[in-house]
Structures are given as structure tokens and as C-alpha cells.
Amino acid sequence: MGKVTGFMEYSRVLPAKRPVEERLKHYGEFDEELSEDQLKAQGARCMDCGIPFCHNGCPLGNVIPDWNDLVYRGRWEDAIEALHVTNNFPEFTGRICPAPCEESCVLSINDSPVTIKLIERNIIDHAWREGLIKPQPAANKTGKTVAVIGSGPAGMACAQQLARAGHSVTLFERSDRAGGLLRYGIPDFKMEKHLIDRRVEQMEAEGVTFRNSCNVGVDVTVDELKNDFDAIILSIGATIPRDLPVEGRDLDGIHFAMDFLPQQNKRVAGDEVPKEGELRADDKNVIVLGGGDTGSDCIGTSNRQGAKNIVQFEILDEPPERDAATPVWPYWPMILRTSTSHEEGVDREFAISTKRFIGKDGHVTALEAVRVEWKKGDDGRMQMQEVAGSKEELPADLVLLAMGFLGPQQPGLASDLGLEFDGRGNIVCDPNYMSTSEPGVFACGDSRRGQSLVVWAIWEGRECARAVDVFLMGESELPTSPAMAETGGRPV
Numbered sequence: 001m002g003k004v005t006g007f008m009e010y011s012r013v014l015p016a017k018r019p020v021e022e023r024l025k026h027y028g029e030f031d032e033e034l035s036e037d038q039l040k041a042q043g044a045r046c047m048d049c050g051i052p053f054c055h056n057g058c059p060l061g062n063v064i065p066d067w068n069d070l071v072y073r074g075r076w077e078d079a080i081e082a083l084h085v086t087n088n089f090p091e092f093t094g095r096i097c098p099a100p101c102e103e104s105c106v107l108s109i110n111d112s113p114v115t116i117k118l119i120e121r122n123i124i125d126h127a128w129r130e131g132l133i134k135p136q137p138a139a140n141k142t143g144k145t146v147a148v149i150g151s152g153p154a155g156m157a158c159a160q161q162l163a164r165a166g167h168s169v170t171l172f173e174r175s176d177r178a179g180g181l182l183r184y185g186i187p188d189f190k191m192e193k194h195l196i197d198r199r200v201e202q203m204e205a206e207g208v209t210f211r212n213s214c215n216v217g218v219d220v221t222v223d224e225l226k227n228d229f230d231a232i233i234l235s236i237g238a239t240i241p242r243d244l245p246v247e248g249r250d251l252d253g254i255h256f257a258m259d260f261l262p263q264q265n266k267r268v269a270g271d272e273v274p275k276e277g278e279l280r281a282d283d284k285n286v287i288v289l290g291g292g293d294t295g296s297d298c299i300g301t302s303n304r305q306g307a308k309n310i311v312q313f314e315i316l317d318e319p320p321e322r323d324a325a326t327p328v329w330p331y332w333p334m335i336l337r338t339s340t341s342h343e344e345g346v347d348r349e350f351a352i353s354t355k356r357f358i359g360k361d362g363h364v365t366a367l368e369a370v371r372v373e374w375k376k377g378d379d380g381r382m383q384m385q386e387v388a389g390s391k392e393e394l395p396a397d398l399v400l401l402a403m404g405f406l407g408p409q410q411p412g413l414a415s416d417l418g419l420e421f422d423g424r425g426n427i428v429c430d431p432n433y434m435s436t437s438e439p440g441v442f443a444c445g446d447s448r449r450g451q452s453l454v455v456w457a458i459w460e461g462r463e464c465a466r467a468v469d470v471f472l473m474g475e476s477e478l479p480t481s482p483a484m485a486e487t488g489g490r491p492v
Contacts, residue, residue, distance in 0.1 A: 002065075002072045006044030012112035013038060020344050024304050027188040027268045029095075030340075036074075039122055042115045043072035049106040053330040054116060057104030059459045060086045060093075064101060064116055071119055080127040083120065085479070088157045088458060089199060091128070092182060094121030095191045097455045098293075104330035128198070135205035138166035144472045147172065147229040149216050149413065152180025153454050154445025155235035156199065157461030158468075161478055163207045165469050170229070171208055174215040177269075180237060182454070184262035187297050189304070193269065217413035231440050231468050234414065234427060235461065238405040238446035244289065248357030253364035255279055257294045257402035264301050281307040285395040287367055288312045288346075289354060290402035293339075298400045300341030310346045311394060315384070317374055318350035353384070355391065357399065367396045408447035417441055426450050433467040434460075442468055 003009070016032040017023070023030040034042075046068035054064045063082055070079035083090050094117055105113035127133050144167045148159045151173040159171045177183050179196040200210060214220060225232055241256045243249070260279045267273055281302035288295045288302075291314030302310050319325070319336045327333075342348065351372050358366040371390035377383040407425030408414060414421075420428040420437040427436055427443040434442050444464035445457045462479070469476035 002046035002048075002069050003044035004048060006041070006072070007047050007107055007111070007114075010041045010045050012045070012115055013042060014115060014118060017340065023189065024344060027264070027304060029189060029192055034118075034122070039119065040072050040074065043068045043070075043119055045107065045114050046072070047107055047114075051106075053104040053106055054101040054114075055104075056330055057100040057102070057332075059453075059456050060462075062086050062101065062120075064114075067123060068114060068116070068119055071123065076123065076126050076130070077132055079123045080132055083123050088160050088462065089153060090120050090124040091195050091199075092153060092191065093455050093458065094118075094124060095195075096182075096186055097453060100332055100453075100455075103332055109327075109329055133198075133202065135202050136164055137206045138164055140166050141168065142166040142473065144168065144231070145229045146170070146231045146233065146468060146472075147216075147225055148233045148235060150180060150235040150237060150445070150447075151178035151210070151212075152235060152237050152445060152457060153182060154237075154457040154461040154464070155180065155233070156203070157458045158233055158235060158444055158465045159208050159461075160203050160206065161462055161465030162468060163203065165465070165473075165476070165478055167469070167472065169208045171203075171210050172214050172216045172220070173210065173212045176213050178210055178212060184265050185258060185294070185297075187261065187301055188265060188268045189300060190297070193265070217416055222413070222416045226440075230472060231442065232417075233464060233468060234408075234417075234419075234436070234441065234443040234447055235445045235464075236408050236413070236447045238407050238426070238451045239409055240406045240425070241401065242403040242406055244354060244401055244403065246354060246356050248359055248364065251357050251359040251364040252362055253359075253397060254357060254399040255401065257288075257290070257298050257400050260400055261294075261297055261301060264305070279398070281305040281310075281398055283308050284397035286310045286398045286400065287394060287396045288400045288402055290314070290404065291316070291348075291350075292402065292404065294404075295400075295402035296339040296341045298402055299346045300339075300344060302398075302400075303341070303344045303346075307398075309395075312342075312346050312348050313352050313354065313369070314348070314350045315353050315372065316350065318348075353386070357396070358393070364396055364399055367394050367399060368392070369394065405446070405451045407450065414447075419443075424450055433471065434464045435467065435471070440471070442471075 015034050018030040052065045067079045067082045099117040101116045102113040107113050146162050146167050146169045148155045148171045151171050159169045163169045178200050263273045286302045286307045288298045319334050322335045325335045352369050353372050355368045357364050371387040372384050374382045417438050422428050427447050444460040466476050466478040
């Protein structure tokens with residue numbers, strides 16, 4: 001694949017980013033573009049490695065070496081065809097997926113991996129510019145009707161696959177626009193929303209009906225769903241945020257990240273956010289609790305709003321730098337990862353835990369924290385211990401809780417359908433067909449597997465679509481991923 005000696009001739013190159021002081025003035029994406037020759041050189045680095053472990057790292061089973069080679073040879077139209085075989089929305093994954101495929105790249109054993117994510121993004125962006133993306137409506141309709149509840153990446157992928165199989169699909173979304181967390185969770189500086197809009201237009205041309213601002217279970221009853229549709233799919237996400245029940249939690253100024261981030265996305269979209277309940281970081285001391293991607297998004301947004309100071313807490317120890325980490329190839333390494341939002345300004349604190357919130361006149365003014373250390377217990381598991389005498393107090397005008405999600409919302413639609421939930425709060429499904437305990441009802445995405453990556457959400461949606469197609473028609477010509485084929489058709 002690529003050029004036989006390319007990995008020895010070319011170095012890994014990523015696009016430059018606009019200066020921090022410039023990009024903090026807007027909410028748009030800020031990557032510069034590489035030339036076509038530079039992209040070809042990056043494709044040339046893909047080795048003839050024999051066993052492409054990048055497939056192991058990618059849940060979708062993307063045929064990565066194939067489209068790396070096609071880009072190297074300048075065959076862009078063939079490259080987008082190869083990319084779309086396994087991925088409905090590479091413009092999403094090419095921007096916000098953390099690229100586990102690159103950690104699995106054989107070249108990363110002793111060198112920098114192939115720029116897989118960059119090449120993927122450029123293939124799809126090139127295809128849109130050149131008008132290569134067309135609707136693919138089904139040649140024949142089956143007469144079957146399907147309701148998909150939730151329009152995040154899992155729901156969108158599932159709906160698109162089923163529409164292309166000839167079914168009449170209605171995609172319900174309780175927000176005013178489709179996209180789920182892609183729309184109202186991911187900031188625009190990571191992924192601009194016109195990318196969602198043009199996919200919605202494509203899906204509408206393929207026969208998918210979008211019903212936004214429709215809270216299923218309230219605006220549409222469960223009985224109406226069962227009467228009107230031959231199959232029901234829940235792709236409702238894992239939307240219950242993890243809380244922090246410590247002293248002072250009831251003070252004003254302490255909010256979940258998903259109360260804060262959607263407001264800015266609405267402003268960027270041109271919507272007016274009501275003054276009552278408005279959250280902004282302007283000239284405030286901001287503390288972000290949680291060291292993951294959502295916390296990083298809060299940092300980037302707070303900086304753009306003009307925060308006075310930002311501190312991010314992570315309860316775990318600081319991970320090692322890549323060079324100091326124990327090699328775990330081809331698996332995902334636990335290393336220190338610095339996002340573009342971190343680069344824009346934040347104090348990162350590791351091995352620290354919140355003890356209580358301090359307030360005045362009902363509003364938070366400070367946070368009391370304690371340093372912690374992690375030691376192995378008698379059972380071999382790591383246990384957290386507070387460091388004596390390490391209490392400290394930090395000023396805080398706005399505290400954002402970004403500590404992950406516990407599972408899908410249970411009261412309402414899911415409970416009305418009588419679904420079963422596992423010990424983690426996720427919807428229980430038959431491992432062979434993604435079917436729930438209720439006949440004709442299926443689930444996919446974070447609501448089935450728990451909080452995960454966008455690439456897993458798309459995989460879930462595609463596999464669920466195939467399972468529903470089999471349920472409706474007795475067989476399916478929709479593709480299945482290599483991961484499913486290896487497990488005999490069972491989701492992993």
C-alpha cells in the first residue's frame with residue numbers, strides 16, 4: 001500500500017493551526033489545509049505491513065490501507081467510494097474521533113503513525129467540494145415503516161441505512177435541530193454544524209422524514225408509535241450526567257457541562273438564548289471538573305467567552321508523556337493528551353478531588369479540594385487516598401461538571417416501553433440482533449453500549465439497521481462489519 005519506501009522517505013505532517021489569539025476570536029474551525037502533494041505524501045507512508053492493525057483499532061472496519069493508497073495515487077473518487085463502504089459520515093469521524101486506528105498503525109511501533117484521520121477528513125471534504133456526494137434513494141420501497149428515536153450519529157447512520165434498504169423511516173428528535181450531541185454538545189470550533197445540515201439534506205432526498213422538536217413519549221405516545229411503525233429503534237444516547245453530591249452542590253453557579261455547551265452552539269447558530277438561565281464564562285474564575293473531551297470543550301468555549309482564569313481538575317494521576325509510557329501497541333495507550341483547547345489556556349490539576357463548594361449569598365465563590373494518591377489495595381485494585389494536610393481553596397465563579405454520563409434517560413419513553421436495563425443503566429439487548437425485551441423494539445448507540453466514541457455510534461447504527469432489516473424482511477443485503485462477522489453477527 002502507498003509507496004513501498006514511503007514510510008522511510010516522508011515524515012508525519014499535520015496541518016498548521018491558526019494562532020491562538022486569532023482563533024479565540026471566533027467559533028469556527030481553525031486548521032490550515034495541506035496541499036494535494038502533501039496529502040499524497042502522507043498516503044505514501046502507509047506501509048505494506050501485511051496485517052493492517054489499523055483495522056483492529058477502527059470499530060467500523062474501515063479499509064484504511066486501501067484509501068491511503070488511493071490518495072497517494074490521486075484517485076480521489078475511488079477513495080471516497082472506499083471510505084463510504086464502512087462509514088456513513090467520515091466528515092464527523094475525521095474531525096472528532098480520537099483516532100484509535102492511528103494508535104494501532106504498525107508504523108507507530110517505532111515511528112509516528114500514518115495520518116489516517118487527516119487523510120479521511122480530506123477525502124470527504126474533497127468529495128463534497130467536487131460534488132461527488134449524491135443521494136442514494138432506494139430503487140424499490142418495501143412498504144415497511146420504521147421509527148428511529150434520537151438523531152445523533154447512531155440514529156442518523158441507522159436511519160440512512162434503512163432508507164437505502166427501501167424502508168420508510170421517520171427520525172424523531174426532541175431538539176429543534178437534528179444531530180444530537182454533534183449539534184448541541186460538540187463546539188463549532190471542533191465541528192461546524194453545516195456538516196450535519198448537508199447530511200440531513202442528503203438523507204431527506206433519500207426518503208428519511210425528520211421530525212424535530214418532537215419529544216417521543218410526550219408529543220407522540222408509545223401506543224401511537226406501535227400502531228404506526230413496524231419497528232422502533234431507540235438511539236437516545238447516554239444523557240444522564242454524573243453528578244457530584246458534596247456540600248454546597250445546591251449553590252448557584254454550579255452546572256453540568258451539557259447545560260453550558262449547548263447554549264453557545266445555539267448562539268453560533270443565530271438563536272437567542274434567554275437571559276434567565278443564561279450561562280457564560282465572561283470575566284469569571286472557571287473550574288472544570290473532569291479531564292476528558294467534554295471538559296476540554298468547556299475550556300475552549302470558556303476561553304472564547306473571555307474567562308478570567310480556567311482550572312481543570314482530573315481525579316486520576318497525570319499520565320506519562322508518550323515517550324515515557326509503557327508500550328501497549330496496538331491498544332489505546334494511557335498517555336498525557338493535550339487538546340487544542342488546553343493549548344489555548346488552562347491550569348491542569350491532576351490527582352485532586354473536590355471536597356465541598358463554598359458560597360456567598362447563594363452563589364458559589366470557591367471550591368475546597370484535596371490532593372489524592374492512588375495505591376494498590378490488598379485486592380490488587382487501585383484505591384484513592386487523600387493526602388494529609390493538602391486541602392486548598394480555589395476561587396470559583398462558575399463550576400462546570402464534565403465527569404461523564406451514566407446512561408440513557410429511563411423515566412419516560414424507555415420505561416413506557418417496558419424495557420430492561422443492565423447494572424450500568426443501559427438498555428438490555430439481545431446480543432445477536434440488538435433487539436430489546438420488547439418485541440419489535442431495538443436499541444443502538446450509547447443507550448445500548450454506554451458512553452462511547454462517535455465511531456462506535458456509527459457502527460452501532462449500521463449494525464442495528466441490518467438487524468432491523470432482517471427482522472422486517474427475513475434477510476438483508478446491508479453490509480456488516482468485520483467485527484460482527486468474526487463474532488457470528490453478535491455486537492461486541
